Amino acid sequence: MKERARIMDKAGLNRVLLRMAHEIVEKNKGTQDIVIIGVCTRGAFLAQRLAALIGQVDGVTPPVGLLDITLYRDDLSSIAQQPVVHKTEINFDISDKKVILVDDVLYTGRTVRAALDEIIDFGRPQFIQLAVLVDRGHRELPIRADYVGKNIPTSPKETVEVRLEESEGRDEVVVLEKDA
Amino acid sequence: MNMSRNPSWERKDLLGLKELSAEEISLVLSTAESFKEVIGRPIKKVPALRGKTIVNLFYEPSTRTRISFEIAAKRLSADVINIATETSSVRKGETLIDTGRNIEALKVDMIVMRHSYSGAAVMLARHVGASVVNAGDGWHEHPTQALLDIFTLKEKLGRIEGIHVAIVGDIAHSRVARSDIWGLTKLGARVTVCAPSMLIPPCIGEMGVSVTHDLQEALAEADAVNVLRMQFERDSGDAFPQQLEYFKNFGITEERLKKAKKNIIVMHPGPINRGIEMSSEVADGANSVILEQVTNGIAVRMAVLFLVSQAAENRKTRRTKSAKTESQVIAPGSLIGTPANSLLGKPVNT
Numbered sequence: 001m002k003e004r005a006r007i008m009d010k011a012g013l014n015r016v017l018l019r020m021a022h023e024i025v026e027k028n029k030g031t032q033d034i035v036i037i038g039v040c041t042r043g044a045f046l047a048q049r050l051a052a053l054i055g056q057v058d059g060v061t062p063p064v065g066l067l068d069i070t071l072y073r074d075d076l077s078s079i080a081q082q083p084v085v086h087k088t089e090i091n092f093d094i095s096d097k098k099v100i101l102v103d104d105v106l107y108t109g110r111t112v113r114a115a116l117d118e119i120i121d122f123g124r125p126q127f128i129q130l131a132v133l134v135d136r137g138h139r140e141l142p143i144r145a146d147y148v149g150k151n152i153p154t155s156p157k158e159t160v161e162v163r164l165e166e167s168e169g170r171d172e173v174v175v176l177e178k179d180a
Numbered sequence: 181m182n183m184s185r186n187p188s189w190e191r192k193d194l195l196g197l198k199e200l201s202a203e204e205i206s207l208v209l210s211t212a213e214s215f216k217e218v219i220g221r222p223i224k225k226v227p228a229l230r231g232k233t234i235v236n237l238f239y240e241p242s243t244r245t246r247i248s249f250e251i252a253a254k255r256l257s258a259d260v261i262n263i264a265t266e267t268s269s270v271r272k273g274e275t276l277i278d279t280g281r282n283i284e285a286l287k288v289d290m291i292v293m294r295h296s297y298s299g300a301a302v303m304l305a306r307h308v309g310a311s312v313v314n315a316g317d318g319w320h321e322h323p324t325q326a327l328l329d330i331f332t333l334k335e336k337l338g339r340i341e342g343i344h345v346a347i348v349g350d351i352a353h354s355r356v357a358r359s360d361i362w363g364l365t366k367l368g369a370r371v372t373v374c375a376p377s378m379l380i381p382p383c384i385g386e387m388g389v390s391v392t393h394d395l396q397e398a399l400a401e402a403d404a405v406n407v408l409r410m411q412f413e414r415d416s417g418d419a420f421p422q423q424l425e426y427f428k429n430f431g432i433t434e435e436r437l438k439k440a441k442k443n444i445i446v447m448h449p450g451p452i453n454r455g456i457e458m459s460s461e462v463a464d465g466a467n468s469v470i471l472e473q474v475t476n477g478i479a480v481r482m483a484v485l486f487l488v489s490q491a492a493e494n495r496k497t498r499r500t501k502s503a504k505t506e507s508q509v510i511a512p513g514s515l516i517g518t519p520a521n522s523l524l525g526k527p528v529n530t
Contacts, residue, residue: 068214070228071218071226071227071228071256071486072226072227072228084210084211085211085214085215085483085486086214087213087214087217088214088217088218088221089217117227118226121221121222121223121225121226122221122222122223123222
């Protein structure tokens with residue numbers, strides 16, 4: 001795969017996350033009842049960072065859970081490489097909480113659909129809002145994010161890769177072109 | 181999505197641990213860990229196998245294994261049908277292969293089978309396209325029991341490599357012992373088997389285990405002891421020493437455990453013959469993990485059903501993909517299937 005464009009570096013990513021943290025606090029008028037749930041694996045890292053930043057902004061760090069949606073996917077058979085099943089860790093009651101669902105890239109919306117189904121199996125939150133670092137378009141379901149780090153128009157021949165310190169050793173967002 | 185090279189499961193069947201690699205066994209264990217979290221949730225059900233049908237085909241009586249598989253399948257949202265052969269056409273003389281093919285004609289995705297003949301699962305898997313999971317065949321293998329034993333040991337001790345496990349009891353007639361030995365030795369554990377000489381099969385040493393007829397010696401260095409059930413139903417009973425005599429020499433008692441490592445783990449695949457293989461005090465004592473094994477059995481069987489089903493699905497997709505790309509060869513530059521082409525070069529693993 002060929003690198004086409006570098007969208008964000010470390011500083012850019014930090015600025016975007018800080019802005020999103022402010023937006024979350026602003027829209028919900030504080031951090032009362034807010035919980036952050038990240039989709040494995042990069043969404044989970046972003047959720048940790050957002051929670052820490054919200055703590056800086058508002059003084060209260062909301063609890064963070066992580067969600068592995070493998071068992072809720074609708075495309076288990078169509079991915080060539082089997083996904084590894086990870087643990088879901090939500091160590092708090094989500095009933096009547098304001099859930100902020102976090103993922104790295106919003107594309108078809110199918111991951112979010114699976115995540116919504118799984119969250120609802122854990123309880124009945126007040127509401128669920130969606131925060132994504134990158135929205136690259138091409139939705140296949142009626143799903144929209146409440147907080148977007150950056151909109152990146154892409155073609156289906158491209159992929160957007162979010163690389164994070166925690167998993168790849170560096171912070172950046174790049175657009176790659178699939179080999180012809 | 182960046183999919184790093186994960187260990188993958190390519191088998192449509194689980195027939196035994198003998199043919200599995202250490203990596204494959206580890207993959208089942210780590211997947212089971214995730215499923216253990218699932219069965220602790222308020223809603224213990226996930227939609228992973230929705231729309232799949234699983235038949236439990238049991239040619240031998242079983243309560244715990246059958247129920248465990250049934251619960252595992254239901255927690256994955258599969259539909260389960262139980263066939264007890266005493267009440268089925270097997271009584272009318274239908275052969276195993278005919279039964280299997282008929283079940284398959286009912287569009288069943290997986291068959292979980294227990295049979296009293298060694299090799300029955302292997303034979304069934306050869307003749308049906310559905311996935312076959314061996315729930316115990318004769319004296320041959322009982323892979324999911326061994327996987328749950330190993331899972332429980334790993335949970336308790338944090339590792340398998342380098343641990344020392346004693347297996348005590350009727351080794352000769354035990355499929356659990358064989359599967360345990362394959363699995364544990366592949367992962368680097370030391371295994372000692374202990375029984376009266378008539379219950380030790382010849383050539384067992386070739387499986388890479390030590391043999392002793394002295395229980396105290398077997399227990400001395402063991403981190404865990406797996407106590408097998410005396411299988412009175414498999415033999416007329418005359419061949420065994422008197423039950424009380426067995427208990428005297430090979431029964432696990434508190435007295436004997438005092439001379440073993442303090443935290444020695446006591447396991448039993450169930451059902452227990454209290455007062456024959458072990459005393460009630462040991463079975464219910466602090467070292468016993470027997471009931472945890474039962475709970476872990478569900479997580480392990482969920483992992484097996486999930487992995488096997490996924491592998492079967494992947495095969496189907498590959499077959500349709502390759503059929504598609506073949507018909508499109510004339511259109512060069514077609515986008516469909518180009519990245520997947522790399523898959524076609526690879527032979528499908530068996």
